[in-house]
Amino acid sequence: xxxxxxxxxxxxxIMASVLIGCGSRQSGQGSASAGSEETKQNSESSxxxxxxxxxxxxxxxxxxxxxxxxxxxxxxxxxxxxGIKTQIQVTPWEQYWTMLEAGxxxxxxxxxxxxxxxxxxxxxxxxxxxDLTDRIKSSDKLxxxxxxxxxxxxxxxxxxxxxxxxxxxxxxxxWYNKTMFDEAGLPYPDQDWTWETFANAAxxxxxxxxxxxxxxxxxxxxxxxxxxxxYDMGGYVISQDKKSSGFSQEGTVKALTFLTGLMKExxxxxxxxxxxxxxxxxxxAGKVAMITQGSWxxxxxxxxxxxxxxxxxxxxxxxxxxxRRVSIYxxxxxxxxxxxxxxxxxxxxxxxxxxxxAQQKQSDLGIVISxxxxxxxxxxxxxxxxxxxxxxxxxxxxxxRPYSKTTxxxxxxxxxxxxxxxxxxxxxxxxxxxxDQDMNAMLAQE
Numbered sequence: 001x002x003x004x005x006x007x008x009x010x011x012x013x014i015m016a017s018v019l020i021g022c023g024s025r026q027s028g029q030g031s032a033s034a035g036s037e038e039t040k041q042n043s044e045s046s047x048x049x050x051x052x053x054x055x056x057x058x059x060x061x062x063x064x065x066x067x068x069x070x071x072x073x074x075x076x077x078x079x080x081x082x083g084i085k086t087q088i089q090v091t092p093w094e095q096y097w098t099m100l101e102a103g104x105x106x107x108x109x110x111x112x113x114x115x116x117x118x119x120x121x122x123x124x125x126x127x128x129x130x131d132l133t134d135r136i137k138s139s140d141k142l143x144x145x146x147x148x149x150x151x152x153x154x155x156x157x158x159x160x161x162x163x164x165x166x167x168x169x170x171x172x173x174x175w176y177n178k179t180m181f182d183e184a185g186l187p188y189p190d191q192d193w194t195w196e197t198f199a200n201a202a203x204x205x206x207x208x209x210x211x212x213x214x215x216x217x218x219x220x221x222x223x224x225x226x227x228x229x230x231y232d233m234g235g236y237v238i239s240q241d242k243k244s245s246g247f248s249q250e251g252t253v254k255a256l257t258f259l260t261g262l263m264k265e266x267x268x269x270x271x272x273x274x275x276x277x278x279x280x281x282x283x284x285a286g287k288v289a290m291i292t293q294g295s296w297x298x299x300x301x302x303x304x305x306x307x308x309x310x311x312x313x314x315x316x317x318x319x320x321x322x323x324r325r326v327s328i329y330x331x332x333x334x335x336x337x338x339x340x341x342x343x344x345x346x347x348x349x350x351x352x353x354x355x356x357x358a359q360q361k362q363s364d365l366g367i368v369i370s371x372x373x374x375x376x377x378x379x380x381x382x383x384x385x386x387x388x389x390x391x392x393x394x395x396x397x398x399x400x401r402p403y404s405k406t407t408x409x410x411x412x413x414x415x416x417x418x419x420x421x422x423x424x425x426x427x428x429x430x431x432x433x434x435x436d437q438d439m440n441a442m443l444a445q446e
Contacts, residue, residue: 057085058345061113063096066299070367077361078352084345086112104128109337111346115164117154117330121405124157130336133162135347141355146373150400151331164333165354166371168362170295171327171394172224172316174198179310180205180212180289189290189314195229195258198290198317202267205289214267215290216279217259219418222411223328223401224294225279230255231326232319237402237414238439242446245439247414247432257428260421271423283307292316295369295391302366302383313390327394330401331371405446410439 060075062068068090075086089110091099097119103109109128123129136142144152147166155164176189184204189197202214217225227237235251238244246252262268269282279291284304293301301307318325334353336346352358359372366382369391380388404410417435420426 056342056345057087058112058342058349059110060086060088060349061096061100061110062088062090063093063114064296065090065092066297067367070299070362070365073365074353074358074361075349078349078358081352082348084348086349103337107339109339111340111342112334112336112349114167115155115333115335117401117403118407118411120155120157120163120333121407123335124161124163125405128338129163130338130340130343130346131161131163132165132336132347132350133160135351136162136165139351141351143356146356147354147371148331150329150398151333151371154331154400154403155333155335164335165350167332167334167353168296168368169329169331169371170369171329171391171398172228172292172294173327173390173394174314174316175283175291175293175301175307175311176314177283177286177289177311188312189317191315193314193317194320195232195317196320199258199262199267202262202290203265206267211287213269213282213288215262216268216274216282216288217263217292218274218279219422220415221279221292222415223330224292224297226256226259227328227402228292228316228326229259229319231328231399232316232322232324233258234319234322234324238404238443242404243443245410245436245443247436247439253428253432256418256421256432260424260428263422264424271419274422283311286310298366298368298383298386298388302386308385311386313387315390315393324397325394326397326399328401329395329398404443406442410442413438413442 060071062071068088072088075088079085096114100109100113100119104123104126115123115129136144142165144162144165148169151166151169152162155166156162174189174193178188181188181201184201186201186204189201198215205214206212219226222237230237230246230252233251233255235249235253235255236246237252238246263271268274269277269288274282279288280293280297280301282288283291284301284306286306301311316325316327334350336343336350340346354372356372356375359370360375360378362368363370363375363377363379364382366379366388369376369379376392380392382388414435417431417438421428421431
């Protein structure tokens with residue numbers, strides 16, 4: 001569980017700012033606490049290469065290696081247009097926020113970096129981000145009305161300051177193994193599938209010897225996993241006013257009971273297996289027939305040889321009772337350090353990445369679904385062997401990813417407690433009651 005910054009951290013940042021002033025500084029510096037020795041070495045080499053004061057190169061931090069090639073191509077266009085150089089640094093999600101936190105407390109954040117709904121509140125609260133409000137208002141390249149309102153609001157602090165420009169949006173769909181379906185004599189998933197259809201298919205696709213399971217799902221896979229069925233069945237994770245938990249809701253308990261029931265029947269790998277392997281890794285290895293996954297995983301899955309030969313995509317099942325087919329969606333934001341030594345250059349990059357031109361190319365390259373209205377038409381053509389349209393069809397009923405000021409705190413708690421439900425150590429009702437109580441206490445402190 002990540003600690004919330006306190007006065008000591010704030011003072012450290014202030015002191016670092018005083019020492020650095022407006023001159024040169026090292027950008028994108030990592031720390032030993034960020035993860036492995038390899039991460040440390042990568043960070044050290046990045047510092048040498050990315051000193052904004054001497055090289056004039058913007059350091060750009062992201063966490064997804066699959067997006068790096070496409071973003072590099074877009075930023076090459078940016079450099080050709082503006083003369084401003086960029087250097088992308090990839091730090092895996094597991095170490096990314098530790099790296100940023102170390103940079104924030106040490107006054108050496110990357111110049112430009114990805115921001116997430118989990119973390120925007122604390123970075124905004126403590127003034128770690130460059131205020132983009134006035135720059136956005138005077139821009140002739142950006143039109144914030146072209147982005148989904150929900151995503152824009154995520155990165156707006158208390159209705160006054162805009163700290164990030166939307167990068168993308170994502171939806172969730174069902175991946176399935178056509179070869180396994182053919183062998184089991186089952187029709188492929190389609191618009192008529194319900195969660196009961198899914199359950200029946202999972203049963204028939206599971207082999208008694210443990211060599212193949214119907215589906216796989218981790219308790220930590222919230223947005224791309226169990227969140228969707230919770231909202232399908234009439235539950236929710238957090239109330240719209242962000243003041244109360246939804247884990248006492250009948251629909252929430254019903255959905256989690258449904259999923260854990262399938263696990264108890266043995267239609268999914270045991271928790272010990274799923275704790276050590278991601279769903280997509282098991283899917284790519286031909287161990288599971290179905291997974292639910294976000295559109296951000298296309299470069300990973302669509303370029304895997306086994307997946308290309310055996311698999312495809314469909315919309316998520318719907319709930320038979322409510323008729324709902326929900327996709328939880330989210331969107332990253334492009335943000336900049338408040339203390340960057342190159343504020344105007346950082347802004348120009350963010351402005352460019354939010355322009356229709358760059359957003360169109362992001363979709364055309366199949367990197368992710370761009371957030372800018374009207375730029376998704378060619379996205380479905382990026383991987384013609386797969387039914388990418390399923391992800392766009394999931395936009396019919398969107399629910400923004402549950403978040404609040406302390407998302408990380410209650411999200412970590414929820415994921416940890418759900419393990420007992422996944423393993424059957426305690427009933428779903430007991431686990432949800434505990435989560436509800438703890439989450440409400442956390443929300444009351446916001």
